[in-house]
Amino acid sequence: MENRPVSEPMRDAANVLATADEIFSAEEVRAAFDRLAREITDDLAEANPVVLAVMTGGVVPAVRLQCRFNFLHQLDYVHATRYRGGTHGGELEWLARPRTPLKGRTVLIVDDILDEGATLAAIQQMCREAGAHRVCTAVLTLKLHDRRVPGVSAEYVGLEVPDRYVFGAGMDYGEYLRNVNGIFALAAREDE
Numbered sequence: 001m002e003n004r005p006v007s008e009p010m011r012d013a014a015n016v017l018a019t020a021d022e023i024f025s026a027e028e029v030r031a032a033f034d035r036l037a038r039e040i041t042d043d044l045a046e047a048n049p050v051v052l053a054v055m056t057g058g059v060v061p062a063v064r065l066q067c068r069f070n071f072l073h074q075l076d077y078v079h080a081t082r083y084r085g086g087t088h089g090g091e092l093e094w095l096a097r098p099r100t101p102l103k104g105r106t107v108l109i110v111d112d113i114l115d116e117g118a119t120l121a122a123i124q125q126m127c128r129e130a131g132a133h134r135v136c137t138a139v140l141t142l143k144l145h146d147r148r149v150p151g152v153s154a155e156y157v158g159l160e161v162p163d164r165y166v167f168g169a170g171m172d173y174g175e176y177l178r179n180v181n182g183i184f185a186l187a188a189r190e191d192e
Contacts, residue, residue: 060170103131
């Protein structure tokens with residue numbers, strides 16, 4: 001096996017994980033997915049929904065949820081981003097739109113986090129403009145603060161997280177750590 005050099009971003013991500021504060025354990029995250037799946041099933045089992053994963057963070061929650069669904073649905077994705085691997089959002093960039101026709105359909109948008117909501121608002125609007133009959137949203141996490149875009153919400157919320165940079169269960173730190181099963185926050189700095 002060949003030795004590969006460890007990049008600075010990899011080293012940084014490893015250090016961040018080693019010093020991070022655990023917000024929710026892997027078991028608490030699993031329980032949140034179980035509860036979300038039951039709530040969504042109760043609401044949408046007869047709706048033949050299009051489950052629309054928001055790339056890239058929404059892939060993990062979408063897969064974990066759809067594996068718990070015992071009803072027929074289609075899976076597609078949308079890729080719109082403001083972060084591009086960073087920790088602060090910028091201008092929205094559309095990288096991919098769903099291929100499944102949304103006209104007349106129930107659409108379940110699945111994302112990892114509802115933070116300020118600018119990206120989610122644009123995706124919800126795109127679904128409505130595509131003629132979706134009903135647009136609803138499931139997020140694994142809802143960040144608690146008062147900076148949300150007015151009118152943006154999620155019908156299904158797994159867990160509420162503090163107003164800190166969080167990662168794990170689909171959420172990244174520098175495009176790493178999405179695979180961490182719990183949810184963690186960057187370690188609090190002493191000067192905060």
